[in-house]
Amino acid sequence: YWSLPFARRMFLAVLCLSVAAVSAQAPVPCSSPPQWEAREIRVDPSQKYEEKRFLVYDETMQRERIMTEIEIGSEKEIYDILILHRENKMYIVDFKTKKCNITAISRPFRPRGVIPGAKFEGEVVIGAAAIPNEHVNVLAFSGNFTGEAYTGLVSSPDCFPIQNIHFSQKYGFEQSTYYDLKVGISDPELFIPPRECAPPGY
DSSP states (O other), X not given: OOOOHHHHHHHHHHHHHTTOOOOXXXXXXXXXXXXXXXXXXXXXXXXXXXXXXEEEEETTTTEEEEEEEEEETTEEEEEXXXXXXXXXXXXXXXXXXXXXXXXXXXXXXXXXSOOTTOEEEEEEEEEOTTSTTSEEEEEEEEEEETTEEEEEEEEETTOOEEEEEEEXXXXXXXXXXXEEEEESOSOGGGGSOOGXXXXXXX
């Protein structure tokens, strides 16, 4: 269910980009689809941290629904998370206890995909370039915004997010890899707060 072959190939793509030739006319930052669903792997090797997610993303309304399985060392936890940036609210439901915690959001909304103003770094082809539907063109962009270093990989020409890497003094190293991405939102009701978070009597 949480297989990683595609994620590993994308990691290898980062290594390949160090030797990939930059095209004569460097692509400008593209615009990723504003609404999509995907599986996401978040890792921090230094902390032995891995998080496996199903992500529903809405950039237009700045909201996310995340079904997540977190592994820290030998410990595993499962949560259902709804993040509504415009309301400054985050709903977190523990799958084991069914307890809901509602908090304010501690960081600003961060678009996934290519950040506006990012610099083009290189291009690489993953798979058999001469065979239709058997390869992916990958573009790499980077930037440094408000004290946070950023590297992003997206597909071309669709600009689907493949991998984001962020590093900041406050949050440290954050790496997200996306796969099985589908454009659009299959169920808009996923952005309704979980029933476990409703006030007593509702």
